Amino acid sequence: TPVVRKVKVMPKAQYGGRHTVTMLPGGGIGPELMEHVKEIFRVGGMPVDFEIVNIDPQSDGNLDLEYVITSIKRNGVAIKGNIETGSLDTGIASRNVALRNELDLFVNVLNCKSYEGVPARYPDKIDIIIVRQNTEGEYAMLEHESVNGVVESMKIVTAENSERVARFAFEYAKQNGRKKVTTIHKANIMKISDGLFLETSRRVAKDYPEIQHNDMIIDNCCMQLVSNPHQFDVMNMTNLYGTIVSNVICGLMGGAGLLSGRNYGDHYAVFEPGTRNTGTSIAGKNIANPVAMLNAAVDMLDHLGHKTHANILSRSIRKTVIDDGIRTADLGGSASTSDVVSKIKKYVIEETSQMKCR
Numbered sequence: 001t002p003v004v005r006k007v008k009v010m011p012k013a014q015y016g017g018r019h020t021v022t023m024l025p026g027g028g029i030g031p032e033l034m035e036h037v038k039e040i041f042r043v044g045g046m047p048v049d050f051e052i053v054n055i056d057p058q059s060d061g062n063l064d065l066e067y068v069i070t071s072i073k074r075n076g077v078a079i080k081g082n083i084e085t086g087s088l089d090t091g092i093a094s095r096n097v098a099l100r101n102e103l104d105l106f107v108n109v110l111n112c113k114s115y116e117g118v119p120a121r122y123p124d125k126i127d128i129i130i131v132r133q134n135t136e137g138e139y140a141m142l143e144h145e146s147v148n149g150v151v152e153s154m155k156i157v158t159a160e161n162s163e164r165v166a167r168f169a170f171e172y173a174k175q176n177g178r179k180k181v182t183t184i185h186k187a188n189i190m191k192i193s194d195g196l197f198l199e200t201s202r203r204v205a206k207d208y209p210e211i212q213h214n215d216m217i218i219d220n221c222c223m224q225l226v227s228n229p230h231q232f233d234v235m236n237m238t239n240l241y242g243t244i245v246s247n248v249i250c251g252l253m254g255g256a257g258l259l260s261g262r263n264y265g266d267h268y269a270v271f272e273p274g275t276r277n278t279g280t281s282i283a284g285k286n287i288a289n290p291v292a293m294l295n296a297a298v299d300m301l302d303h304l305g306h307k308t309h310a311n312i313l314s315r316s317i318r319k320t321v322i323d324d325g326i327r328t329a330d331l332g333g334s335a336s337t338s339d340v341v342s343k344i345k346k347y348v349i350e351e352t353s354q355m356k357c358r
């Protein structure tokens, strides 16, 4: 019988005063976007200090990674860009995956809510929550060449983690007034591994009779997402399907530059852009969309209990992108990264000074 664990929907940061948060800029557009985050936090008087840590993608040891993990364990919370993994032949395992595993960040959550007016395949009324297993499945990084020309890659599915992620999805649905959870799988082919994930979610669903539960095969899910995304509410899935579905939905709603993603374990929380792109080819050109990283900062403030500051930043982003239509090229606009950031900064300053006057 699988172990039943109590799942907190998210670990709570300790409340009160200022917080120190680990900032891991990562590669590509990460460092320039983090500069904007720091500047907006400075002008908005956000009560957060950043401990900046870096990982050199070229280093062949794991000292940098260990330092980053220690920093996140100390602070409990991090904001990160994506760390480059390097080319296929380096033999270096993904530091992004290693970090999630070491911190046992077992679930990744993406709130996919439309930005009205932003040019997109589905510009409105998409409101989907993706709950994704974040530490195992196809990301186990257990690959080997058994005999010359034959490689094996292990997909690990455990009852314990399937239960944790399913419980998270149903608890989230319950606590946020959601009606339905859809479990995504390929149990018709991977009968044992995805079968376990699916069976576990069905068993957990019985504890939540008020939430409807259905399931869908990943290939049909992709077709349904592009033809009728409005049928989905909360989605529950394994790791690889999760990254594919996240990218499909972000693509439908306006691309990699908008949405943020949240990683939770029982003890730590890490915030980052939702599709985890490095954006290497657009780095240093002042053209990257800063919104996804700023939304990650909103999530982080919210998690820390700084609701007022989170709302100020969130409203400033929405006013800039939706009302004023100041958007980067990926959203059909002609603004640079710094144009978007300047406007957001202006709104943050305005709102913060009004707050102080009251």
Ligand code: ATP
Pocket (backbone or CB within 6 Å): 028, 029, 256, 257, 276, 277, 278, 279, 280, 281, 282, 287, 288, 289, 290, 292, 330
């Ligand atoms: P390559 O894979 O060729 O090295 P890349 O690193 O830029 O390019 P990804 O990081 O995988 O590619 O990003 C996928 C796509 O999303 C790219 O076209 C990238 O330019 C775009 N993209 C990612 N983040 C952003 C962003 N914040 N703003 C605008 N476009 C983005």
